[in-house]
Amino acid sequence: MEEQKAVNTSVVFALLALAFLGTLLFVGWSSFLVFLDSGDITVLPFSKVSLEETLLSWLLYATGALVVAVTLIIYLSIAARERAQHIANRMLRDALASQQMLLQLFQESPIPYLLISYEGKIQMPNKAALRLFDTVAEELEDKKIYSFFPKENHEHIDILLSRFQSNVASHEEELFIEREDGTRRYVILSIFPVQSKESKRNGLMSLVDITEREEVERAKTEFVSLASHQLRTPLSAIKWYTELLISGDFGELQPRQVKYVEKVHESNERMIELVNTLLNVSRLELGTFMVDRKPVVIIDVAENILEELKGKINAKKIIIGRQYSQLPTMNTDPKLLRMILQNLLSNAVKYTPEGGRVNLALQLQGSKLEIVVTDTGMGIPKKEHDLIFTKLYRAENARELISDGNGLGLYIVKAVMEVLEGSVSFVSEEGRGTTFTATLPF
Ligand code: ADP
DSSP: OHHHHHHHHHHHHHHHHHHHHHHHHHHHHHHHHHHHHTTSSOOOOGGGSOHHHHHHHHHHHHHHHHHHHHHHHHHHHHHHHHHHHHHHHHHHHHHHHHHHHHHHHHHHOSSOEEEEOTTSBBOOOOHHHHHHHTSOHHHHTTSBGGGGSOGGGHHHHHHHHHHHHTTOOEEEEEEEEEOTTSOEEEEEEEEEEEOOSSSSOEEEEEEEEOHHHHHHHHHHHHHHHHHHHHHHHHHHHHHHHHHHHHHTTTSOOOHHHHHHHHHHHHHHHHHHHHHHHHHHHHHHHHTOOOOOOEEEOHHHHHHHHHHHTHHHHHHTTOEEEEEEOOOOOEEEOHHHHHHHHHHHHHHHHHTSOTTOEEEEEEEEETTEEEEEEEEOSOOOOGGGGGGTTSTTOOOHHHHHHOOOOOSOHHHHHHHHHHHTTOEEEEEEETTTEEEEEEEEEO
C-alpha cells in the first residue's frame, strides 16, 4: 500500500518534471522561431550560419539537456530516498510486530517466567508466574528473589545468582518457593542470562511447578516404605523357623526335606535383602534416614562385608586384593558406610567372572577417606555410563549375563553420598573391568 503511494508520488513528480521540461523547450523553440521570423536568424547550411546564431541554438539544446539530466537525477534520488524510507518503515513495523508477539507469548505462556535484574530483583513476572506465586505483579516487582524462597534454599539461590552474574545458565534446579500464605510449591528452576540494552545483563527465570508430581512420588515412596516395613516381620518369622527346622531342634528331617527347607531359607534371605533395599531407598528418598554418627573402624566394616561375601568369592575363585592405609577411627554413620562398601564390593564380585580379581583400597586423601574398588569384570558399556546411577537401571551386558540384580545398589550409593556429603565416580572399560571411587569427608 505504502509502496504504491511512494511509486505514485514519484510518477506525479516525473510528470511535473516533464511538463516543466516541455514548457522550457516550448518557450525556447518559440523564441528561436520568433528570432527566425524577425529575420534576425536565417537557417542556412551550417557553414553559412553566423557564430552567434550557432552558439544561441547550441545554448538552447544544452539548456534542454541539462534540464533533462537535472530532472532525472532529482527524480532518481527522490525515488531512492522514498524507497529506503519505505523499507525502513516496513522493517520497523515488522520489528514492532514481532516484539509485540514475543511479549504476548511471554505473558500468556503457561510456564511461569520472570525477568530478574543483575542484582536478583524481580522485574517482569508473566501471568503464569503470578498464578504460581498467587499474587499480583506489584507484590513481586522490584523485590529480591530471595524473599520468595525459604531460608534453607538461600545458599542454593546464591550459587545460581552468581552463576547468572558470570553469564552461566542454570538448568533444572529443584527447589521450593514459599507463598505469602506460607504454602510451598516445588519448582524446577532455570536461569538464562540475557543481554539487556544497558551494560548489565538480565536473567530469564523459568519456574515449572512440580508440586503435584512430587506429592504423587512421595505417596508412592511412603507406600513402598510402609509395605517393606510390614513385610519384614513375616519374613523374619520364616527365617527363624526355617533355621530351626534345618538345625534339627524339632526333630531330624529327611535329607530331601532339609534340601527343600534350605531352598525356602535361601529364597527368604533374598527376599529379606530386597525388602531391606527397598526400605533403604524409601527412607533415603523421604529424607527420614537419621544420620547416626559414631566412631567407626572402617577396616573392620570392610572385612565384615568381605566375610559375608566369602561364599560367592570362593565359588567364583575370585582373588581379593587389599590395600589399607593407616586409618584413624572415622566419625560416621556405620549403617550408611556399610551400604556403600556392601554395594560396591558385592557388585565387583557379581560382575567379575571366575578367576578374576577384585581389589579394595582404603586410603586417606587429605581430610577425606577414599574407597576404591577395582575389578577385572565385564565393565560398563560406554554409552550407558551416564545412566548407571539411575534408579532401577541395569546395563545391557549385565542384564544379558546376570539375572540377579535390581538396579538399586548404585542408586543407594549415590543417595548415601549426598546424605554424607561425599561423592562417587567410576571409570570402566567394557570387557576389561571397572573402578569405583567413593570419597567421604572425614
Ligand atoms: P544391580 O542390582 O543390577 O547390580 P546396581 O545399582 O548395583 O544394580 O548397579 C547398576 C548397574 O551398574 C548394574 O546392573 C550393572 O550394569 C552396572 N554395574 C555396577 N557395578 C558394576 C561393576 N563392578 N562392573 C560392571 N558393571 C557394574
